[in-house]
Amino acid sequence: MSKAEQFAKKRKVRLVIRTVVLFLLLGAVIFAIVSKDTEKVLAVGDKAPDFELVDLEGNIHKLSEYEGEGVFLNFWGSWCPPCKEEMPFMENQSKEFEDKGVHILAINIKDTRLKAETFRDQYGLTFPIAQDKDESVRRAYNVIPLPTTILINKDGVIEDIITTGLDEEEIRQAMESIQPE
Template sequence: MNLVKKKNKNLRLVTRTIVLLLLVSAVVYTIASKDTVKVLAVGDKAPNFELIDLEGNKHRLSDYKGEGVFLNFWGTWCAPCKKEMPYMENQHQAFEDKGVHILAVNIQESQLKVETFRDQYGLTFPIAIDKDKSVMEAYNVVPLPTTVLINKDGKIEQIITREMTEDEIISYMESIQP
């Protein structure tokens, strides 16, 4: 009987040791293989991307070369986003012919929810959904709303991580006007 207990005890010890080694290996692998994401800063080249808007049109950042891009990351649930959307719509109308384009990037919400929001606010600028958060991650977006101002050369002019007033939106759009 003692021999059986001793074997069981040894077997448990070996099993626990193996599990512990596997856990330690997984942690070490995760830390060692972690990709370092470059934090974007003013003056950096804006990462290119391709997203499809609600109407099915492709939008690549590279397609806007020579023009300013007001790249706004947002969500339908975000109160500051709701507040600034009408201001963005007003300025979309005013700046579209001046070579400054708004592209709104919704983060992972359903097409129906985003279309309902667009219709409720009467938005006419392009709205795309970042379904897998790849563009959000490429731009290191943390709070919503975040707006990245991109100049005619494809470089980041400014990153705004808060709600904007209409006067601020006008000023920002003027700053990236070609």
Template sequence: MSQTKQKRLIFRAAILAVLVLAVGYTLYANATKESRGALAAGDKAPDFILKDLNGKTYRLSDYKGKGVLLNFWGTWCEPCKKEMPYMNELYSSYKPKGVEILAVHVKNTRFLVDEFVKQYGLTFPVLIDKNGDVQHAYHIDPLPTTFLIGPDGKVKKVIIGNQNLSKKDIQDMMDMIKP
């Protein structure tokens, strides 16, 4: 075999090895992503600082002693469109009982979020995670994902994805974290 053919064979084998490793890693990462770093009941909720549409700053640790329904959502999310009116309706009666709602919007333009908030008449804080830092810290995938955080700052329950939550479901969730 000529030296040129041998070099070509080695080069092709190296490329094939890199591709096999990349595919193997991707399959491994996807198969184990549920067990790596996902927050679960009993974990301390990571603190964060985000701003709302008016520029007001919110910090999760400021809500110590209160229950927090932390909802990650998007304007394009169909289940979010169904859940938000229920959350908004219950917010006024649960806020005096020590339960807060923080809705963290991920990956969309401010205009669309503003329009969504106006359309649904949302009265609870809608926070913008424009860099995705909080979404990453909470390992959010898919939307909606809701964390029920107790007055002690620990996650009580995580609701992931389209659960078709009813008003009663959300009421039960708020009762679960009420101080």
């Protein structure tokens, strides 16, 4: 085989590879556009999707069972610095608002049970901590950054979506905003 024939053969192979890569990229772009259109993004005013998760003590928490009360739904991970900062504030406010009809439900993302229990014990947390092992609740709520807090009113409607860490005063104000009258 001459050098010209070898060059022509290599050129054909490159052309085939480039064509395949182009079609794969085109398919990925189309998939991203189509899947984005079908994904419902939650917003303030939407009914909060119901879910059922088990906490670290083995208790089942179903969001719909909190109807008539406010829910401070917090998604967190032990590796998240803002999550670590806000947890003691959440603990303080949970004690303040529990008798006022506002409950904290913390949902751990991506930690092992042992890691979540160690974190709970290290911070002395007493509010329920559930684990979203398959991340179905995280996906239903479109949670990307951690921490994310969803404030849900007594009617099960989303009042606010907060995608940053909170200080104690902000947590108190958030809990007041969903306190049943």
